[in-house]
Amino acid sequence: MKLDTTRRSREAMRTYLAAALDGCYIGEPTISPIEGGRTAAERQLAAFDARRYASRNHVTRGHVSRLSPYIRHGVLTLREVRDAIFARFGRSGESIYKFVFELAWHQFWQEVYAALGDGIYADIEDYKFSPPAWAMTLPEDVARAETGLVCMDETLRELYTTGYLHNHARMWFAAYLIHHRKVHWSVGERLFFAHLLDGNPPPNALSWQWVASTFASKPYYFNRQNIEKYTDGVWCRKCTADCPFNRTYDELADMLFER
Template sequence: MKLDVTRRSREAMRAYLAEALDGCYEGEPTISPIEGGRAAAERQLSNFDVRRYASRNHVTRGHVSRMSPYIRHGVMTLREVRDAVFARFGRVGESIYKFVFELAWHQFWQEVYAGLGDEIYADIEDYKFPPPVWQETLPDDVARAETGLVCMDEALRELYATGYLHNHARMWFAAYLIHHRRVHWSVGERLFFAHLLDGNPPPNALSWQWVASTFSSKPYYFNRQNIEKYTDGTWCRQCTAACPFDQTYDALAGQLFGNA
């Protein structure tokens, strides 16, 4: 099948890719709502109001740039994004500082990768807790987004459907997979890299290591209160499962990490 370049609808693209990639996927073929190309990147950047960036940690209504896929694939550079924000909003202000700080993290990951190369795919440091015997494969219920935990399943379904996942939800899922399910971080790293449109080796691998504590001073974990706060309780109200996160941080630390 040859793509009719005069028909630029996303439905035409979906049908073309569905046929071209037949046998390479399961289920109903979908196409991400994220549009590619320079024009789409410029539109996305023009819609970003850095003054609202203080809400960035909220999963369901936080204002984030969503520029990472365009930066990842070289459609725009970090410098271009930074300079565009400076030109519109100036250089002073807490939200501007926080956003530029996040751009700096992108550069930091690349510098680490330049120094370590493929060593980012192995534990960089020792764990900061007694590590369990890790599972080396993704559990079937997790892969199918059928754990029964709405927060985890909905996050993974969004990842599968769109190629995007809010950073806070990425951290929750990573902490769940590593610390609650005892799955080695590299398994989750490969899962995210396979589906994220902004999947980039250094920030992806090193962020998973940060959650695991092999590239940080302590493991990252969360409780139900944290999920409720940053989702307005949307997922929790839908969930009927016994919640493994409904504990204090001290209780969770004892359960997950012992006396470490």
Template sequence: MQSGDSLPELAPGDLPRQFTSRAALQQHLQQLFPSASGALSPIVGGWAAAQERLAAVDPGAYGRSRNHLAGAVTHLSPYIRHGVLGLAAVRDAVLGRITRRPEGEKLVNELGWRDYWQRLWGQLGDGIWDDQEPLKTGHPASSYASELPADIAGGSTGLACMDAFAAELRATGWLHNHARMWLAAYVVHWRRVRWQAGARWFLQHLLDGDPASNNLSWQWVASSFSHKPYLFNRANLERFGAGHHCQGCPAARRCPFDASYEALEQRLFAVTPTPRRR
């Protein structure tokens, strides 16, 4: 494993910079932070890895396929989150790679979301943990559980899709945005859990986790930062998830998502807002 060019001399209390392998780094971290759960992510940190990801970005393909779990998403978010790549530098890389504006519009728009969330965080500070607006679900905020049920975090709900997303989150520290939205909607609307509990769980694991994008997206799903709650149904998940979660799902015959949006609104909300779909 490479270290910086001009290596600082180690003084007492300085942490080591030389490791023979990722396994050695992992062992070091486990000793250093025994309460930190899990193992290293397969996603490698650092500028070199970020450059590889950036070189692979295809803005046109991103625009066409980004909502699909298997779509050409960039995987740049952990590197942007930690300033390995600046948002302005990514913007310039995208603009320099396209020949026509429509090719880059979706991706540039998505970078804009990052900037927007950061600006809001600057305004809100730690208030980003509070509901920005009343919920539009018809349920009082006090009716939502304050803790995340163990079966959700443990990936043992019996719902193949949600358990797969929880396992991927735990193993890799990354989830496709659509999976994040489905998982968040399941936590908040189907399980009636406060969005803050889900947001804290995501921040423990997501390599790109920061309270700006994370909390405000949870609030967007929950409807405390949007005009309507976000809902999905099985048809939506099968379409964008390529349907493979449902094959062999132990709950396929009693799937809680297998209904029309109208039926789900009736079931999940005390009012009948028209849910937001994306």
């Protein structure tokens, strides 16, 4: 009965928001499957087994916390999450260390934001390659999730319908948009911020700059082998496009970056 009540309340929420936001969206109105509130946050924290976090980089079967929306909106604090993990699993082990290290990154982004303010929305460093004439608008095929590349289109559809993306998928899409489509990182930053439930100004903007190389020692890019490895090839098997990522890293560097 409780589950049925929850379903009815979420359907009522969808109907209400669809009417209240009429004209602000296109397509069929949906609400994210991610539930908000303290109860849902505590449930998600209790379900997270930090000992399995070593598998986090795998998009389709990696064990990630999915706590970022609750941390972003202050439902859970970084200290609270850290202490809960230590209490359940102790302080030793590679997976525990890596997860707490990720919590520290959240704090680092906030410290950078405190120092730079809105400076995070401008190039912090020079590019580590000769930059092209950047496009400053989102290409229409990208906006519609119709690039023809299954990996990119399914990533975008997940973003639009759930408000969440695995971190590896975020990196792949950012690299595609910046380096392959030559779209300025700020365009992608705004796209993510508009849709991500965990969209937070400093980690969002600075992560896009990290991919672009204006907040890193080199640009981030990837090849098809990397996608296949961390998705078990599920996207690649469905894709019939002429894959722009099906090259070695040296070949990609020569293709993407003017030295």
